[in-house]
Amino acid sequence: MKKLINKPEDVVKEELEGIAKAHPDIVKVFFNPNYIVRADAPVQGKVGIVSGGGSGHEPMHGGFVGMGMLDAACPGEVFTSPTPDQMLEATKAVNGGAGVLHIVKNYTGDIMNFEMAAEMAQAEGIEVESVVIDDDVAVQDSLYTAGRRGVGTTVLAEKICGAAAEKGYDLKKVADLCRRVNANGRSMGMALTSCTVPMKGEPTFELAEDEMEIGIGIHGEPGRERMKIKPASEVVKLLAEPVIEDLPFKAGDEVLAFVNSMGGTPLIELYIVYNELAKICEARGLKIVRNLIGPYITSLEMAGVSITLLKMDDEMKELWDAPVKTPGLRWGV
Amino acid sequence: MKKLINKPEDVVKEELEGIAKAHPDIVKVFFNPNYIVRADAPVQGKVGIVSGGGSGHEPMHGGFVGMGMLDAACPGEVFTSPTPDQMLEATKAVNGGAGVLHIVKNYTGDIMNFEMAAEMAQAEGIEVESVVIDDDVAVQDSLYTAGRRGVGTTVLAEKICGAAAEKGYDLKKVADLCRRVNANGRSMGMALTSCTVPMKGEPTFELAEDEMEIGIGIHGEPGRERMKIKPASEVVKLLAEPVIEDLPFKAGDEVLAFVNSMGGTPLIELYIVYNELAKICEARGLKIVRNLIGPYITSLEMAGVSITLLKMDDEMKELWDAPVKTPGLRWGV
Numbered sequence: 001m002k003k004l005i006n007k008p009e010d011v012v013k014e015e016l017e018g019i020a021k022a023h024p025d026i027v028k029v030f031f032n033p034n035y036i037v038r039a040d041a042p043v044q045g046k047v048g049i050v051s052g053g054g055s056g057h058e059p060m061h062g063g064f065v066g067m068g069m070l071d072a073a074c075p076g077e078v079f080t081s082p083t084p085d086q087m088l089e090a091t092k093a094v095n096g097g098a099g100v101l102h103i104v105k106n107y108t109g110d111i112m113n114f115e116m117a118a119e120m121a122q123a124e125g126i127e128v129e130s131v132v133i134d135d136d137v138a139v140q141d142s143l144y145t146a147g148r149r150g151v152g153t154t155v156l157a158e159k160i161c162g163a164a165a166e167k168g169y170d171l172k173k174v175a176d177l178c179r180r181v182n183a184n185g186r187s188m189g190m191a192l193t194s195c196t197v198p199m200k201g202e203p204t205f206e207l208a209e210d211e212m213e214i215g216i217g218i219h220g221e222p223g224r225e226r227m228k229i230k231p232a233s234e235v236v237k238l239l240a241e242p243v244i245e246d247l248p249f250k251a252g253d254e255v256l257a258f259v260n261s262m263g264g265t266p267l268i269e270l271y272i273v274y275n276e277l278a279k280i281c282e283a284r285g286l287k288i289v290r291n292l293i294g295p296y297i298t299s300l301e302m303a304g305v306s307i308t309l310l311k312m313d314d315e316m317k318e319l320w321d322a323p324v325k326t327p328g329l330r331w332g333v
Numbered sequence: 334m335k336k337l338i339n340k341p342e343d344v345v346k347e348e349l350e351g352i353a354k355a356h357p358d359i360v361k362v363f364f365n366p367n368y369i370v371r372a373d374a375p376v377q378g379k380v381g382i383v384s385g386g387g388s389g390h391e392p393m394h395g396g397f398v399g400m401g402m403l404d405a406a407c408p409g410e411v412f413t414s415p416t417p418d419q420m421l422e423a424t425k426a427v428n429g430g431a432g433v434l435h436i437v438k439n440y441t442g443d444i445m446n447f448e449m450a451a452e453m454a455q456a457e458g459i460e461v462e463s464v465v466i467d468d469d470v471a472v473q474d475s476l477y478t479a480g481r482r483g484v485g486t487t488v489l490a491e492k493i494c495g496a497a498a499e500k501g502y503d504l505k506k507v508a509d510l511c512r513r514v515n516a517n518g519r520s521m522g523m524a525l526t527s528c529t530v531p532m533k534g535e536p537t538f539e540l541a542e543d544e545m546e547i548g549i550g551i552h553g554e555p556g557r558e559r560m561k562i563k564p565a566s567e568v569v570k571l572l573a574e575p576v577i578e579d580l581p582f583k584a585g586d587e588v589l590a591f592v593n594s595m596g597g598t599p600l601i602e603l604y605i606v607y608n609e610l611a612k613i614c615e616a617r618g619l620k621i622v623r624n625l626i627g628p629y630i631t632s633l634e635m636a637g638v639s640i641t642l643l644k645m646d647d648e649m650k651e652l653w654d655a656p657v658k659t660p661g662l663r664w665g666v
Contacts, residue, residue, distance in 0.1 A: 002525040002542070004602040004638055006564045011605065014565075018604030021611045022624050058600035078601075192335040209335070231339045232347075266596040266634050267391035267661075268411075269337040271351030272344065278354045291355050293660075295628070301599050301636065305337055327626075328600075331663050 001201045003301075008198035012055045012077055019062055023327045026066045030093075033086040036062045037072040041094045047165040047174050048072070048094030051103040051158060052087060053110050054079040056197070057218060060155060060297045063328025069162035070326070071100075078197050078300070079219045081109030087117030091126060099127035099171035103157055103178060105150030106134035129175035133157060135185045135308065137246040138215030138223050149217050152258050152308030153185030155296050156320075159329065163322035177319075181310065186243045189306030190223070190235060191216040191262060195299050214238050218262075218299045218306075232269070236276035239307045244284060249309055251285025256320065258291065258308035263298035265305055270294065273305050281309075290320055296328065334534045336634075341531035345388045345410055352395055356660045359399045363426075366419040369395045370405040374427045380498040380507050381405070381427035384436040384491060385420060386443050387412040389530070390551060393488060393630045396661025402495035403659070404433075411530050411633070412552045414442030420450030424459060432460035432504035436490055436511060438483030439467035462508035466490060468518045468641065470579040471548030471556050482550050485591050485641030486518030488629050489653075492662065496655035510652075514643065519576045522639030523556070523568060524549040524595060528632050547571050551595075551632045551639075565602070569609035572640045577617060582642055584618025589653065591624065591641035596631035598638055603627065606638050614642075623653055629661065 005011050020029035027036050051061045052074030061073035071094035076082035091100045104114045118128040133150035142149050161178045191213045194203035204220035207213060215223025259274045270293050281288050289312060323332030338344050353362035362369050384394045385407030394406035404427035409415035424433045437447045451461040466483035475482050494511045524546045527536035537553035540546060548556025582588060592607045603626050614621050622645060656665030
């Protein structure tokens, strides 16, 4: 296993120590249970937004904590759901009296633990709403999921809802917006290589030197099809067409196009993928009005890419453009 | 070769097409010869800043074109110097009457071609200053270099000098500042894996499953030593100590700490590396006053990391914090 780590069991703890040292102006990090909150939490009168999930997807979610995005993130061990006590402590830490939204990716452990945490928080008098993200069109049900998996749209929902909360939207309005983002976002990913979970020490799956897997999950869950490697133009078609046809996105729609690295794929390839995606969108009459290109929801060092399209309305565009200051996404401030 | 590309010979062209489609609000891309200029170039009365080098190091340099950083970048083929005509056209395109600074990494081809371009531009009446970046402490002379290689400090020099030019510094003052940044910056990198140049189709070098190379160059040029993989704490010591001792950085110094992914190393590992670097700096009495963590000067999909320390003064800090709006680095706007 070739990784820049110390002991495999210390990976998450030491990563969090690094984040704490690097960004004290933006976040505070708590340990045992582990959670990250924005440095000025709780913000009085503002809806708090909490997300979380297994580690190994950085910058998601810890890198999205800060002004204009998340109030807190709960990192589990690598590819492992965080526990209800992490979520409860995070929820309490960001409760500014206007309630807390939990943004939950659709994985069984995450769903179960966030539900439990929401009940415990409510028992302590904190109003909690939960929205589940399930935007991955690759497969119905999966290794850790009933229904569709939650992937790239999560990043977009966190940005857009974070801006809405910052603007003073109430809890119901932020939650409704989050459901609307999820309803209008669709994703699909692929892998050229597996990743290796540090505690396991070996690749999660095997792919031959000339193979790729289409529809892969962010934990290496099986996708739709394993096949010989193809040129980028064909790979992007295999991802974008099911995404477009699922919503369906229609001629005239305004979209945000998000090209995401699974971790090991560098930017030079992401721009080639974006070039192909832009051609497909143009041919279909979709107008790309915003984009995001880079490693934002990763799967450790997996080589591969995912594509997310989000059908945008004017409100979403305005909230997307609003200032954000997090370790992983920043503009306007 | 597992890459998301079409034909190997089209990699740079299609990457540039992707950049052009993704960021028309920030940059304009020209083809044959290839160069990228900020969308509002030339900015009248402002010193223009041009850099360039082989492709494969994205986001450097094309991703650093925009307000507050570079006015233009000249991308060569992968790991191949750009040509003098690219540099000349870029220089002419960003000349706003206050002269143009060339920021050149110390590789023989880059040096030679930028010198030729500077002479041609001067013959056309454009004042040009050139500053060579040679911050890599790993080795003296190298595969493509006489003297030290230019690496991570380039990114910092481009940001700081870009802000200075934006503020109205004249050509001599921007060039002197760039020399000061280079004089105060030191770097060293390492690789866990090789990368594969698309036109070559095979790894640049071989590293066994349990080996790493300390002091690697950003094109896979040989480093100081090939050895068995070690824990992150020891790897970071092997990089940071030669960096610190070379300047030397001394107790009480204020530094910018830059932890860079070579392309295939994900953020979770970069924060573990940052955590170790912060410990070493603290033990030495160095005060980290700014940091940059992510993939900024890469070597295609190589797994590995480089560390750059820059001794900062108040002027550099202020210029570092100034607004920047490029595809690869953005804040304050």
